[in-house]
Amino acid sequence: MIGFTLDNRQLEIQAKYRDFANRWIIPNRLxxxxxxxxxxxIVKAAYSEGIMNGPMPAKFGGSDYSIFDGAIASEELGAGCIGIGICIDANTLALTPLYLAANExxxxxxxxxINEQKAVAAYALTEPNAGSDVAGIKTAAIKHGDKYILNGHKxxxxxxxxxxxxxxxxxxxPEKGARSLTAFVVPTDSPGVELKPRLQKMGQKASVQNEFIFHDVEIPEENRIGDEGTGFLIAMKTFDRTRTGVAALSVGNARAAYETSLNWAKRRIQFGAPITANQGVSFMLADMATEVEAARLMTxxxxxxxxxxxxxxxKLSAMSKMFASDIGxxxxxDAVQVMGGEGYSTEFAVEKMMRDAKLCQIYEGTNQIQRVVISKNILK
Ligand SMILES: Cc1cc2nc3c(=O)[nH]c(=O)nc-3n(C[C@H](O)[C@H](O)[C@H](O)COP(=O)(O)OP(=O)(O)OC[C@H]3O[C@@H](n4cnc5c(N)ncnc54)[C@H](O)[C@@H]3O)c2cc1C
Structure with missing residues (x-):
């Protein structure tokens, strides 16, 4: 028997994140x-209210959330603002390799x-010549005694x-290439870590991105996560846990855009009647409502x-990320279209939701790469 209702604990998580989004995220998103x-x-408030690090162990300051719990939480963050939500979820992304492979x-x-300082971490896989193709990574950490010396560009x-x-x-x-890929924790105040100016971009603007260049950065051996050569597996297992989070952020963003346009369309009078009297509009809204439900169920x-x-x-996590972000x-x-000029203006934030949605089709593996993963899986 399959149930589609949330239990009391899950409803509490949903209510807690929705309340946080209503008080902190929506009023500040523009x-x-x-x-x-x-x-x-907002991140400091998220720490104070137990919103940060949900899937991390409770004994180390997290909430022991399952991936399903995390999806409920991320939908609410996405319904507030994906850009702000990803500041929280990218911290989880950075901590997940430690969750999976670090010792106690x-x-x-x-x-x-991270918890004591109410701080955040970042996840650094991508390089100028290694985006979709992780095997192209060139950044190297070469062992010298009980340290590694890190050089490269993320x-x-x-x-x-x-x-x-x-x-x-x-x-x-480096001679072994990606077979020697290894995860390390690198404090950003380490000598030799060069931070470049932030990326200027289309959407999700509350979330910042930077390049890092590493010049002979010394990493103590105890900052190596897992054995040498386990990095590729750790990175892929990390995405298996986090892609449903991107899917859930997309569902939340799509839900917010749909609800905003529905409420607006019901009140907008043209030709003497609400515009929803036209099938050209009501069928768009019907499709949007269906698509949000379908994306949530997949997630x-x-x-x-x-x-x-x-x-x-x-495979399902790749499907959910691809499907929900395409639907997003x-x-x-469509929400912008339903609202006409008001949709294109910044007042109702749906143009922002549209800009924000685009990035979910690109990061944590583009949707073409998700299709590569899915097709390999179904053809093997
Ligand atoms: C705002 C933002 C935030 C990000 N955050 C992080 C982060 O925190 N940490 C991190 O490590 N990375 C991060 N990334 C990197 C992100 O994961 C990569 O941008 C993404 O994986 C794609 O790599 P690329 O941009 O180099 O594109 P490319 O790999 O150059 O791809 C360009 C195009 O070619 C297509 N393509 C490439 N290979 C194939 C193939 N085999 N089959 C079909 N199509 C293909 C792609 O789908 C895409 O459409 C972020 C990126 C952005 C823009």
């Missing part, structure tokens, strides 16, 4: 969209540091300038599959 700055006041001492130290690093440490993926043996199913250890969980793009575009 401000941060214009400022294009990291929303520290490392988890205590790094999760403790780009598009979300939370970069705001972060206390970065989870960096680097080669420990919930993928999250549930992960939590229940289903063999096809990785379509629904937000």
């Amino acid at each position: 401000k941060y969209d214009q400022l294009a700055e990291f929303p520290w006041e 001492t490392q988890q205590k130290k790094f999760f403790g540091l 780009r598009y690093i979300t939370n970069g300038e705001a972060s206390s440490f970065i989870t960096v993926f680097a080669l420990t043996n 919930w199913y993928a999250a549930w599959a992960y939590d229940n250890g289903l063999k096809n969980a990785s 793009m379509k629904v937000t575009t």
Whole structure:
């Protein structure tokens, strides 16, 4: 028997995140969209109210959320503002390799540091010549005694300038290429870490991205996460856990755009009647309502599959990210169309939702790469 209702605990998570979004995110989203700055006041409030680090262990300051719980939370953050929501979720992305592969001492130290300082971390995989093709990574951490010396270049690093440490993926043996990829924790105040100016971009502007250049950065051996050569697996297993989060942010954003345009359309009178009297409008709204429901169900199913250890969980997580973010793009575009000039203006934030939706089709693996993952999976 399959149930589609949330239990009391899940309803509490939903209510808590929705309330946080209503009080902190929605009133400030246009401000941060214009400022294009990291929303520290909101992240600090998120720490105070137990909104940060949901999927991390409760004994180290998290909330022991399952991936399904996390999807419920992320939908509410996305319904507020994906740009602000991803500041919170990108921190989870950065901590997930530690959750998966760090030993107890490392988890205590790094999760403790993040929680005590109410700080954020960043996840650094992408490089100028290694975007979709992770095998192209050139950043190297070469062992010298009990240290590694890190040299290389990472780009598009979300939370970069705001972060206390970065989870960096680097080669420990460049001759072996990605087979030597290894995860490290690199404090951003380490000598030799060069921070470049933030990326100027289309949407999700509350979220900041930077390039980092590493010049002979010394990393102590105890900052290596997992064994040498386990980095590729850690990075991919991380995405299996986090892609449903991107899907859920997309569902929330699409839901907000749909609801905004529905409420507006019911009140907008043209030709002597609400514009919803025209099938050209009401059918668009019917499609949007259906698509939001379908994207949510796909996301919930993928999250549930992960939590229940289903063999096809990785494929489903790629499907959910691809499907929900494509739906997010379509629904937000349609919301602007339903609202005409008001949709294009900044007042109702639907043009922002449309700009924000685009990035979910690109980061954490483009939707073409999700199709590569899915097709390999179904053709093997
Ligand atoms: C705002 C933002 C935030 C980001 N945050 C982070 C972060 O925190 N940490 C991090 O490590 N990275 C981050 N990224 C990087 C992001 O994951 C990459 O941009 C993404 O994986 C694509 O890489 P690319 O931009 O180099 O595009 P490319 O790989 O150059 O791709 C260009 C185009 O070619 C297509 N393509 C490439 N290969 C194939 C293929 N085999 N089959 C079909 N199509 C293909 C792509 O789908 C895309 O349409 C972020 C990016 C952005 C823009």
